[in-house]
Amino acid sequence: MPPRPPVPRLAGDGKGEGTVLQVRRLRGGDAGAYQALRLAGLRLHPDAFGSSWEEEADRPLATTAEALEANYVAGCERDGALIGIAGLRRATSVKTRHRGVIWGIYVDPAARGLGVGERLIAAVIEQARGQVEDLLLTVSAHNATAISLYRRFGFEDYGLDHRSLKIGDGYVDELLMKLDLRPA
Template sequence: MTLHSAIAQAEVEIRRLTVDDLEIFREIRAEALQKHPQTFGSPEEDEGGDAMLTAYRRWLGSMVLGAFGCGSLIGIAGFYVSADKRTRHRGHIYTVYVTENSRGRGVGDRLIRELLTHAEACVEQVHLDVLTTATAAIRTYRRNGFEVYGTDPRAVRFGNAMYDKHLMVRRFSQ
C-alpha cells in the first residue's frame, strides 16, 4: 500500500446506511445503473417509482454499508442472510459499487472486510456472484478470501449481449 492510498483510506468513513440515507443511496444506485447496467438492476428498479423506493427502503432496513469520502457517498455494499431455515448458514453480498473517481483507493476492500466481519458472527460462509468481465471486482473479492466455485453461463442478458457470472464463496474456518 502506498502512502497516498493509506492517507486516502484514512479519509474514508464506513458506516451502516439507514432509511434516512434513502436519497443518497438512490443517487449512487442511479449512477451504478447508468454506468454498468449489465451489472446492476432489480425488477423493482426496472419498474421504477414506488416499487423501486419500497425496495430501497427494505434494503436499507437490512445491512447496507456506505463509504463516505469528503462528505459524499462514494461506495456501497449490502449483505443479507438467507431466509430459508435450511440455508441460514449462508450469507450473501450484493450491490457492491464504488464510484469511478474513488476506485483504486481500497474503498471496495474496506467495504468487503467490514461486511465479512459482520458476517462471520452469524454465518458459516458468504456467497456472491460477479460478471466474469468485472476483473477488478474479482481481484478485490479474491484478496478478501473468496474463491470461484462455478460459472453461471449467459446469466445476464442486456440488449443483445450475454454475460457469464462467476459464483464465489468465502468460508469461515469452523
C-alpha cells in the same frame, strides 16, 4: 480447511497521503444518497447488477428507506459524500440460513483506487462473521479488478453461470464465488 488469508492492506490515495474514508451501516435517512449512487451504478454498469436502472428508477424513496432499515448495507463516505455501497443478505430458510450473499457492490468511478472496495468488503465480512458460515457473491466474469479484490479476501470460485444476465441481445457470464467463514 486452509488457513484464512489475512485482510489485504488498505490503499491510500496514491499520492502518499491517506484519504479519510468512513464506512458505516446505512439507515433510512441515507435513502436519497444511496438511491442516487445505486442508480448511477445501474446506468453506468448494467452488466454488473442483476437489477436494471429501468426497474429501480421509479422506486419510491420510502421503499428504499424501509429496505435500508431492514437490511445491512454498508456505505463508504468521503468528505460526507457517499462513494461506495455493498449489501449483505442472509438466507432465511432453515436449510440455507447458514449462507449469506454480498450484493449491490458499487464504487463511484471517481473514488476507485482509494481502497473503498476493500473497506466495504471488509465491513460486510465482519458483519457476516458469526452469523453465516458461507458468504457468496456473483461477479461479471470479465470484471478482473473485482475478481482480484474478492480473491485477496479469500473468496474462491465455485462455478460459472453462463449467460446469467441478458442485456439487450447480449449476455453476461457470472463467476460464482464463496468465502468460508467457519471458525478455523
